[in-house]
Amino acid sequence: MHYSPTKKEKELFRAILALKDEKEAAKFFRDLLTISEIKEFANRFQIAKRVFKGEPYAKIAKDLGVSTTTVSRVAFWLKQGMGGYRLVLERISRNRQFR
Structure with a gap:
């Protein structure tokens, strides 16, 4: 299976990697989803x-x-x-x- 993330998707993935802990992840995902x-x-x-x-x-x-x-x-x-x-x-x- 091949998948090439778009520029926008890569930016989203980098944003996720910037999260420091579960609490930050919960806040980010609640705002996003x-x-x-x-x-x-x-x-x-x-x-x-x-x-x-x-x-x-x-x-x-x-x-x-x-x-x-x-x-x-x-x-x-x-x-x-x-x-x-x-x-x-x-x-x-x-x-x-x-x-």
Whole structure:
């Protein structure tokens, strides 16, 4: 999969990298996104985290109140995307930032 970020997207990514901590990130994302968007992104990340840990798709879907199709879509990007989910999940699992 190939993706070339635009100049605007690169600027957004640099802005995210400028955030110093969770509190700053919460403020920035709340201004940038709607509450629904934040919840959706958080849910996708939880799905990716649980698929990464090897949990069954049906359990993830039930626990998070999403369809197994949604879990499958996230799992697809985890396994066959550009490696972004995996990069972050491996990094934070080494640092014990999630359980």
